[in-house]
Amino acid sequence: MLASGSKGNCCVVENKDSRIVIDCGTTKKYLNSSFNEIGIDPHAVDGLLITHTHKDHIAALKLFEGIDTYAEEDLGIMNQKIIHPDDEFTISSIHVRCIRLSHDAACMGYLLEDEESRLVYVTDTGYFKEEYYPLLCNADDYIFESNHDIGMLMKTSRPAYVKQRIIQDNGHLCNEDSAKHLANLIGERTREIVLAHLSEEGNSHERALTVLEETLLREQRMKENLKLRAAKQHEVLTGGRR
Template sequence: MTDIQHDDLKISVLASGSTGNVTYVETPKRKILVDAGLSGKKIAKLMESIGRDLAEVDDLLVTHEHSDHCRGVGVLARRYHLNVYANQKTWQAMATKVGKIPVDQCNVFEMGVTKSFGDLDVESFGVSHDAAAAQFYRLNHHGRSFVILTDTGYVSEKVEGTIKDANGYLIECNHDPEMLQMGTYPWSLKQRILSDTGHLSNEDGADAMIDVLGNHTQRIYLGHLSQDNNVKELAHLTVASIMKEHDLAVNHDFKILDTDPDRATRLTSI
């Protein structure tokens, strides 16, 4: 039993929300961050909270150039000598935000490609978001997989095919439509969020999970909640209720888990 646990794919959602996003992924031979949307100092403290050291991280994968995903990329790359990966359009779009990174640490990871990082195979896939070329990742290790998908206006059939039946998911539940409509955002911003290149609502996140979860799925993390247009308890209740309406065994076959913008989830084997 000990050997099996040692060889697990482990994850912690260090932070998820409209203010910043970072996910930590670990295998026996690799330690990776996906996005760095907080300051280097905050990310270091979040890593400490799960008993890990940023100095041990090997690679940083970037999904897109929005600040809540790339704010700390430059600092972490320079301070901890991380290898940074993003597609060419994202590199160009975030150049002014991340500052100068040593050339030998800058790597291109194009959309629709699978790259190997030691004992971890990472598949990139494009999504519908108002960024230069937003892409997210399915991380695979010895038959187990974890999918990160937190910024998209909708989930296409192509994406569904890529992310089906993973062991774990971090799925976007950005907003409650009524809270957004009644809120103080200008109409143009509301339209952007609700568009096909915006963000998934709580209901959208639930529907996406219904379409892709399978017999291997054990954990679904609800992520990227808006601090203005959502509430953690509401997101959880909405997703759980919709899934139960579809006769899915919530808390039996799989768990629905919450994330926070400033507190890491427990480092867990997927």
């Protein structure tokens, strides 16, 4: 995770011979610095997956000019491949399955897998369909939105219409809903959960992680070797099997 939040989002997924970027919504300067920090050339990745076309997910699109880019909405660029919910395709050695999310723009989540691992990536959704549970259960790793604490959000100075947009079914997941879904999704092979797209004003890493841990304990889904972490707006976070 290179960036996660309302000011920009970018994630790099790699295995032994493939690299995929999910979203590129922060500044070109920051992304270049972050890619340099992790030792990856952004111009040499195998593909770019776009969740949706809000600025905090596509702002640095030009940085990936010439890279095969997968998105539902027309981005007006060369090398774009139009995708749809439930589409399946392969980028190098990583298989991708598209998941329909509920946001105020056409938005995708992704299931990425190879012969060894399964990763679920879900952000920017106010509602998550339980019908996806069988497909997405028992993945090795989850990157999952936990955007806001409702009480903290309501105390912010944001206009009422913005707060309403966030909490509605095509907005963002609150901590409690995120934790509920994760408690139903994780399984014996799950080794790590990274909470993503946290609001800087309407949430805190400590609060989001506490709600998740308490929910998993209450539902008897917590495991001793399960890592729980939260991604920050501008800080590189590495995980998975390395």
